[in-house]
Amino acid sequence: MAADPKWLSPDELAAWLSLAGLMFKLPGALDSQLQRDSGLTHFEYLVLAGLSESEGRSRRMSDLAGWANGSLSRLSHVVKRLESRGFVERRPAEDDGRITVATLTDAGFAFLETAAPGHVAAVREYVIDALTPEQLAQLRVVADQILARVDPDKSC
Amino acid sequence: MAADPKWLSPDELAAWLSLAGLMFKLPGALDSQLQRDSGLTHFEYLVLAGLSESEGRSRRMSDLAGWANGSLSRLSHVVKRLESRGFVERRPAEDDGRITVATLTDAGFAFLETAAPGHVAAVREYVIDALTPEQLAQLRVVADQILARVDPDKSC
């Protein structure tokens, strides 16, 4: 499109800076809320939420890691912490000993139910309520297009 | 607007999940590129870039922290690292001893010039080229609106 691929036009730069600001601040804001109200990381929340929506409240590690947009290593650490808090259990799959299946415990589910409303309210306040439904739809399209570039495999 | 403030509609949820995925993956992708090609954090890059665009390649700490969307503490640590690498210098302001002014050295400027093309190319590839100019404009508006909610003070 535009001239020199080496630099950004003023419009491009401004848009990028806005997005960069968003990427810096929004995660922090959401993490703060979850941390203060529930002692959970955003990623930990996603893991619990992912399990709660799965069949048998269980899911294999790789699958869960992909769903939550995190590395397997990260998930392993996080699940270990959640396990020590009694929110999750791990055990090898019956048909393949290499696979580990994580399961949400009753305590974990109960805990998630106490954490969810506050988190949802924060998402609503920061994101949903800031935009018109039309903008929200635009945002989704835009985010998906960028995601497809960043992580081609995960385009589903 | 819609019904129960306690939960999200399917459309809202989908949009949110797309945005969440973006927030998780894009920073990591950009950090990776900068780290591998230049040994810089995205935040470190922003700090150097912010200084390079300032008058006299200098800026006071608080100002720089706000510009780069980071905490003062974070900036202090980062500037210390950059200083030990010889890219930045610090000294107290003449008229107010509390204020610290950071200055980009020639070495820092030269280093930034080697790092910039790769980073800009990554931003272009992941974000700019993924969108139409119209979408880019929408993204800017949307990001600014959300930012205004997350960080009311910073709305300039």
Next chain:
DNA sequence: CCGCGTTGCTTGACGCTTCAAGTGATGGCC
């Protein structure tokens, strides 16, 4: 069946960010 490469996950070390406490410099108040 027996290696041997592959898959799936775990672990440890290191680095960066955050949080809370600490250090000076400044300006207002008496």
Next chain:
DNA sequence: GGCCATCACTTGAAGCGTCAAGCAACGCGG
């Protein structure tokens, strides 16, 4: 002029994420 609250920044400790190895379990070729 001296005291105290405040401002601007720095520091240290604790926690989380990433990277690079490591460790079993599986399954294919012979």
